[in-house]
Structure formats: C-alpha cells, structure tokens
Amino acid sequence: MMNLQDTLVTTAVGMALCGATAVQAHHSFSAEFEERKGEIHGVVKSGRFANPHPRYQVEVTAADGSKELWELQGSSVTTLANGGWTEGFLQPGDEITVRGSLGRDGARKLFIEGVTKADGSAFPPRDLVRRDPQQVHATPGKNYGYAKVNASAPFDISGAWRNSYKFRVTVDDLEPRPTPFTPEGKALFEKTVHHDDYSLRCVAPGLPRIFGAPYDMEIIDGGMLYEFVYIEHNTPRRIWMDGRTPPADYPDRPMGYSVGHWEGEELVIETTHLLGGWLDGSGLPMKGGANTRIVERYTFAADRLSMDREMVIHDDYYTQPLVRRRGSARDDYLTLVEHDSCDPTTYYSDLLESGELEDRIDALL
Numbered sequence: 001m002m003n004l005q006d007t008l009v010t011t012a013v014g015m016a017l018c019g020a021t022a023v024q025a026h027h028s029f030s031a032e033f034e035e036r037k038g039e040i041h042g043v044v045k046s047g048r049f050a051n052p053h054p055r056y057q058v059e060v061t062a063a064d065g066s067k068e069l070w071e072l073q074g075s076s077v078t079t080l081a082n083g084g085w086t087e088g089f090l091q092p093g094d095e096i097t098v099r100g101s102l103g104r105d106g107a108r109k110l111f112i113e114g115v116t117k118a119d120g121s122a123f124p125p126r127d128l129v130r131r132d133p134q135q136v137h138a139t140p141g142k143n144y145g146y147a148k149v150n151a152s153a154p155f156d157i158s159g160a161w162r163n164s165y166k167f168r169v170t171v172d173d174l175e176p177r178p179t180p181f182t183p184e185g186k187a188l189f190e191k192t193v194h195h196d197d198y199s200l201r202c203v204a205p206g207l208p209r210i211f212g213a214p215y216d217m218e219i220i221d222g223g224m225l226y227e228f229v230y231i232e233h234n235t236p237r238r239i240w241m242d243g244r245t246p247p248a249d250y251p252d253r254p255m256g257y258s259v260g261h262w263e264g265e266e267l268v269i270e271t272t273h274l275l276g277g278w279l280d281g282s283g284l285p286m287k288g289g290a291n292t293r294i295v296e297r298y299t300f301a302a303d304r305l306s307m308d309r310e311m312v313i314h315d316d317y318y319t320q321p322l323v324r325r326r327g328s329a330r331d332d333y334l335t336l337v338e339h340d341s342c343d344p345t346t347y348y349s350d351l352l353e354s355g356e357l358e359d360r361i362d363a364l365l
Helices: 015-020 077-082 183-190 345-354 357-364
Strands: 033-048 055-061 067-073 095-103 109-117 159-161 217-221 225-230 235-240 257-263 266-272 293-300 306-314 322-329
Touching (some): 033 067, 033 345, 055 345, 067 095, 345 357
Parallel strands (some): 067 109
Antiparallel strands (some): 033 095, 095 109, 159 217, 217 225, 257 266, 266 293, 293 306, 306 322
16 A cells, blocks of 8 residues: 555656546535645545435555555546446545645545556546547537527527536636635625535536536527527526516516627627626635626627626625636537536535534524
8 A cells, every 4th residue: 555645657648638527526626635735545445426416435545554545536426427437436445646736725635537456447537538628529510409489589599518528626616816805705705605505506507607617518499589508417407588577576486587798790798687606626715696687798700609607796795897708619419518516515524524513403403
C-alpha cells in the first residue's frame, strides 16, 4: 500500500478525461476540492452509485501501517456512465488505485479522474473514444431540428444541444471580479456554510445555476413558446414567445417566469419571479423576488451548429449585474437520455460520519 503523500502527482489530466469527469462537476467542486492532484491506493469498503454524486469509501494503509478512510466522489451517474463506468464497476473488496483532485483543507477526499483495478480494468476504459468537449462534433448542413413553428424565428433551433461545449465549473465563474457585493449580500455570503449545497440534498438547482450546468438540453418549438428541457433533474422550462407578460399573482419559483423575443438572429430571454437561492456552488446568494431579473442572449454561429450563451443577473445583493457565459453545440454523437433520479443518502451519510447530523436535526427542531 502507498501513502498519499508519497504519490502526489503534478501532471494535469488530459482535456478529454476532464470532460468526462471532474470538469463536469458543478455543484460544489471548488468548495470541496482543490486543483492539486493526488493518487491513493487502497481497498473499497463501501459505496453508492447514485446522483447527485456517486461516492465510495476506500481504506488506505499509511506508511506507518495505520488505516485511513478516504472518500471518493465522482461526477453524476449520467456523466460517469457516458465515460464507460458501470454500476458494478467498483465493489467492496476491490483493490484500486485512484487519481484525481484532492480534498480542500486536507480532507481525506478525492474527486475521481481515473481508476485502475488490480485486475487491470480501468476507468476511463483504455479503448474509450475521447472527443474534446470544447470542439463541435457536428455535420455542416445537417438538419438537427424537429420543425420551426415560431413564425418570428429566423431559423430552427429545436432539437438536442450539448451543453459541455465551452463549459467551466459553476463556481467563481461570474464577472466582474471581485464580486461587487452590497453590504447585505456580503454579510449573508460570509455566513454561508459553503459545503452545505442544497443541490447535494437533491433540490433541483433552478435558475441561474442550471444555465451553467454541463448537462445536455432539448429545445422544443411550440410556436407560442419554446420549451427547454434540461436533462439535469429532467427539468422543463417554458419561454413564452407570444408577447405576454407574467400574471400579476404569479409566485416566485426556482425557474421563474420567462418571456423571449428575437432581435434579428439573436434570441433574448428575460426571466423574473425567481425564488431566492444560490448563484453558484460556493454559495453566492441570490435574493430573488421583485427586484431580481435575468436576461439571456443566445448568439448562433453562422453554420447554426453552435451558440454562445450569455446570462446577466440583476439582484439586490450586488451593486452591479453579474455575467455568466457558456456555449452549446449540436453533436452527431449525442443521445438524450433521461437523467437518473437523485438520492440524498450519501449527503446525509457524510453528515452522520462527521458527527454533524444530530446538530443539523437539533437546529431544525
């Protein structure tokens, strides 16, 4: 058995591998893990292959012979499965070597970027065809849509889109920097328990976080509206295109109320009636309510095979609007699959093992 401190690695993992693993994490990766890489060798004790993040416990023998229990955390079930991971890939008793990003503040955690078992099998599989997620893998002139129904649309945007294109982790990705807090916003952020991400409890992230996620989406053109269906939490979103305004009594909701229009060949969407929450996995707060507004612009490439997406967030906790940028692309290799259900068991297991669960329960009583 090898001690972790003797096996630190400094080389970056290839872009394609990151696209299949760590780069896909978006809940609280930067709050829990560092960019620094490491490697451990040990024996699987237990695990759970479930969303939001599969987790495994591995017993590592330190240099002095003592035992250390490490937690492995993977990206979503969907992402791992797309990279060749099967539910039964790791079993209790398996001897494995794992490399990935180290836990922040010395935590005995590792975010999985690669695994090799004693029998030689590996993740990602050695024969896996790796495609750079930052490139467009689509055929010029091919029709990827279903039908253009909206008369005001300059072209058909319906069909499947891959959101890992131009993806970056949704923590510390908002501009400008440093974050332009109001005093109220800064005070709230400083009180945030930054590891206590509600998405880890399987609460759907809503807007604006789902905009930044790497998971694919489908656009359906219904004429009077577009329906965006994000595979994350199988979340639908309606964008009304018929000039209506939100009803006076519409309640604040995680996805808000969205209306859109075309400005030439650019789709513009404005969303209001948003429920308060987090802007990213670090816990940047969003007040929500009457004074919170999001404006998105979707700018399409000349060949219609990709688009740049920009989101501008107006919220009372900040003195300036905040901007998030992403992209989406058509893809010849993309098959939309329903997102696996989310199971918060691993989150509460972590609290139980750390001794925090009873305190959390007491705080609610």
